[in-house]
Amino acid sequence: MNFFFIFQSKITPLQSPIFWEGSEVQEKPNEMTVTPAVRITDQKVIVKDRTILTGVPDNVISTSGSSSGPVEGIFLGAEFDEERSRPVVSLGTLRDVRFMACFRFKLWWMAQKMGDKGRDIPLETQFLLVETKDGSYIESDDEDESNQVIYAVFLPLIEGPFRACLQGNNQDELELCLESGCDDINGKSFGHSLFVSAGTDPYSTVFEAIRAVKMHLKTFRQRHEKKLPGIVDYFGWCTWDAFYQEVTQEGFEAGLASLTVGGTPPRFVIIGDGWQSVGVDPQKESTQKTEEDKEENTNKPVPRLTGIKENEKFQKKDDPNVGIRNIVSIAKEKYGLKYVWHAITGYWGGVRPGVKEMEEYESLMKYPNVSKGVVENEPLWKSDPMKVQGLGLVNPRNVYKFFNDLHSYLASQGVDGVKVDVQCILETLGGGLGGRVEITRQYHQALDASVAQNFPDNGCIACMSHNTDALASDDFYPRDPISHTIHIAAVAYNSVFLGEFMQPDWDMFHSDHPAGEYHGSARAISGGPIYPPHNVALPVTLKVLEYDIFTVTPIKTLAPDFSLAPDFSFAPLGLINMFNAGGAIEGLTYQVRSGAQVENGLAHGEGAEARGDDVVGKVHMEVKGCGTFGAYSSTRPRKCRVESEDVEFGYDSGMGLVTFKLDHMPEESKRVHNIEIELG
Template identity: 45%
Template sequence: MTIGAGISVADGKLTVLGNTVLVDVHDNIVVTPATGGALANGAFVGVTSDQMGCRRVFPVGKLQGLRFMCVFRFKLWWMTQRMGTCGKDIPFETQFLIVESQSESGGSHSDEGGRVGVDESSVYTVFLPILEGDFRAVLQGNEHDELEICLESGDPAVDEFGGSHLVFVGAGSNPFDVITNAVKTVEKHLQTFSHRERKKMPDMVNWFGWCTWDAFYTDVTSEGVKQGLESLEKGGIPPKFVIIDDGWQSVSMDPNGIEYKADNTANFANRLTHIKENHKFQKDGKEGHRVEDPALGLRHIVSEIKEKHALKYVYVWHAITGYWGGVRPGITEMDHYESKLAYPVSSPGVESIEHCDALKSITTNGLGLVNPEKVFNFYNELHSYLSSAGINGVKVDVQNILETLGAGHGGRVKLARKYHQALEASIARNFPDNGIISCMSHNTDGLYSAKRTAVIRASDDFFPRDPASHTIHIASVAYNTVFLGEFMQPDWDMFHSLHPMAEYHGAARAVGGCAIYVSDKPGQHDFNLLKKLVLPDGSILRAKLPGRPTRDCLFSDPTRDGKSLLKIWNLNNFTGVVGVFNCQGAGWCKVSKKNLIHDENPETITGIIRAKDVDHLPKVADEKWTGDAVVYSHLGGEVVYLPKDVSLPITLKSREYEVFTVVPVKELSNGVRFAPIGLLKMFNSGGAIIELDYESKRSAAVAMTIRGCGVFGAYSSSRPKRITVDDGSEEMEFGYEEGSGLVTVALRVPDGELFVWNVTIEL
């Protein structure tokens, strides 16, 4: 028998808190207790063997008859979710796995968050394959229902490993707490990365933005950037940040290169030829001619748009290797980076999952890989130039390509860590707001090497012209966030505000806790939609956490099972928010290896909403909260009082959504029940409530600080006596619906940025 805290292997069984999770466990599987970690019930699982080979696969034991959810890579760059009940359902390249088992004791009691009335019969076991030395572990299943550990270095010369700490296993009764504490325990063990909570979040995530990609692709110009910003500003929705995506850099093909031009005009065979901008971003620039005066380079357009449009942040795109094809060797201006052609070698797991044009191009043409010993110089010179031009941050793309280039560099883990350490050091030096978005980076080589990077693109791209992509985009981000959200704040990607699925995408981003930005072409906007997301000053009502599926959705498949809705929960300062989406009908096809519509006419589905869907709601409620809540529906405009443990039905047709604001009810000293909702026209209404004070200054009075403008709503069991703003200096007219208890008051558009109203309601 080998034993860790709450985890044991004995008699061929892996047992977790008394529940059997794996059977027929192999004799060479060992358990090592975690020491000093954040999770009491957790241990490392490893193997004993000859510990030789650059790629080894070790069967652990059989998983049968237990529901699981995993996130796995369906592309070299990106993850998505898979649900199942047995080992053979676990795909190659699974980087996170959570299994549900039923406790024999059962029962219902308070959970770790103090939540009452929660069914605690379930035990949640999380499996985190991690890094050990120069090796990276990943999970997969086999035809015998066995869970396997695949261990690889990415370099034939790196073939010796320890094997004792390959997978961390943690367990408990609250899945979200288990995952958080498991990642924190691994953080303490590896000491190579930091949990999201310890990272500086760049301020750009709190503002509305625009990205040039879907508007212009690589044909973007400085004039196009100006047109896009002007177009949005004219409609009363001013962007406060812009991302100048691929298309600004100086690139070219090798003379004998083979062109691979994607539909979006990116040529994957191009390589970086200079760290400065191309002629399209030089003042009066001409192709083939480079200006020497920095004031006539990128700085001229950045200065102009910041001054004219009151932009706070300008980011630009670049690949982690400079460009898709890397840095071109043999160019005088780039020689000191010592780039050499390298040819990607994908792992067998990645080779089995998709055909990728970008990877095919890079494999055919090679990639100009900067000498890892010179890569800090490369990043620092690039970023210092950008910073001197007024750039505030970078979107760093194509990151997972590094895992294919480890041969000759000590393996994939060592190469990735060297690059990420250099990248983060350069960001810290040149972009003090931690201005970086990590992209195409869904591998654990990078995640477990990121000490500072705080924002990560959470799914494959928004594809405006692919009808099969929209519902699975929302579902993939939500489930990926269960894992990714422990490392960084997930970024839901840009979307089009004028699009058949625009409201669906917008609502999801409102509950995602993410930056909100669009990629509209100039003149093609839906300002009515954007006003549900963006305040007149360009700020957004961002929720506090990464948005994740509710507990009762974790093991259901809302894209394929024909019966489940996807519910995504988040928290504000004093309220919760739940977005509900009918995502049925489309998903990733493992045969054709692309998103497909598998049901042209998905059924209408009915589900339920409960206060406990907002998992951490007790943390923002009054300490004497009884469990009663008020729920406000964004589209329905209805206020419903939900007594503790009572549910509200919700019915959605295919591709429909609804957003619910969930507010704990407070009973005041005079018996009046009250719950502030927020700005009713915004998707995330409750995000407007910055401060909330019950009866501290006078009895039967509620004082609130509200950010934004429009109709503010609250629930009250009796009609208020008076509502004032600005500490009582101005009495406001208000409405009151006797039947629903909805109180409404109109807050005018303020003059200043991030303006707040001090509102007092006397009851």
């Protein structure tokens, strides 16, 4: 169950656009003209004097990306002869380039594809980065752009009730496809369905493009403008792969205990699918199943939500009214933050109609109408149980009340946030409700408002949400050996696009998996949260010689502003001949001439002044064990003392390394050596 952070001000259809870096000024005798960086001329799309598309049809129209001043990018659209709910137009022929496309290979998820011509562009492309083949990489850092490699970014957008995407055809044409998701919502005139921008640096070009589209759509903010939930900085645990839907209170507690005993206590916990009250529809009289039904599993009942509160597995046995608060209290007292899972429609099958406790939400059965492009990429949707059996959709007029009732109950039980899954299903349910864009907007506005009301730390994780109607990878599949390289490549390339307006989450992973080191290294550079879903029975202890420990010690500069004196820097290393050198240091205090005291690097209170006119500061340490103690000092220390007794020490001026011997273990009553080093 992969997921991604989406933050307050989330997003209606982001379909992001692109902005751009500069225009070219051409001077002729007695006149000066400003040439747009991106323009359509002679049926060609030209970016910084490089032709990207040829044979642009006459019904394709362009609009300046700037209301005043030099034109930095253009919006593209088209005029059609008649109104349609899914119009498609060619934007011209794409050849002799290199590109990366991020496209939806499933309803829920994006992946990347590379190519060099129009026919290589897949259906449901939501982000296209094109690189010109002409130009020199060597000169790409020069100010002269005449011979640089140029990058053009194509971002399909939301326009009115229509959502756009890109695709190629067999004639190498790049096509713009617009969909309303409702047969009754048609259009024939579009002016701002695609934003095109260009530059010599792909990263800054994407950033500026997203910024330009933000200013145009006014429906989202960029990542640097949003509040990150606290869990992004902590190690966590998710129950999904450990228990799947069979999670229980006992299993949950055992999992937390197992991680803690293994030395890796989680700072946040996500209770996945399995805690809610759900049920299947009353079964009709059984009918004879066809072989096709058996193979496609379309008759497997789809569970639906039957109540706001938890199921009996998470109720306190001697007092059921306590509910999920019992396990939340245990988790928070020991481990801190805690999230729970739910689908954006309540559950996989939605909210079950006809249930007395849920009548006020007025859910009705809806049957997904999956986009043609998605079905082409993911043919199994033709027989998916959710499509065949339908989904109980909460009336959009009541969806804020539904979210608020659910979230306020969870917040009252001590829950800090939610993981909201199955988000892309909304685009398939817009028929008769204003279309895919409108229903997505209504649900996300309600979700944002409820999260803001009930989880002030912006505690919301968005999952299965890789459409541009809402919004960095498919799931982690532990049993599929070929999926791991594909997974990491997909999230890395997706993040070039998604990372501009959200914090990509590269999904959970198993640290003891054969590909665990590969996945762990990727998570370390991702910037997102890290949370393995280990089963309580799986080992979490690394064996001897299967790991390294790196000790990083901050260097303090002794100065009157409590940062230690301009020419004096110090950092303790520990017992340097030991495997875990820094683990020997139990306590650390700095004293400076000003009288302020710095403990563990933090200045506070009134400390005793260092004695002696030449003493700039003292470092006090509590060290366990015995062996060779080492520290870094920018100058030779005046004295080193152990238990108030001066000891001989060595000093390497080239390395700044101070060393001395701790010949014996501390006295049993003290447990640690008290060490003092004078600097001056």
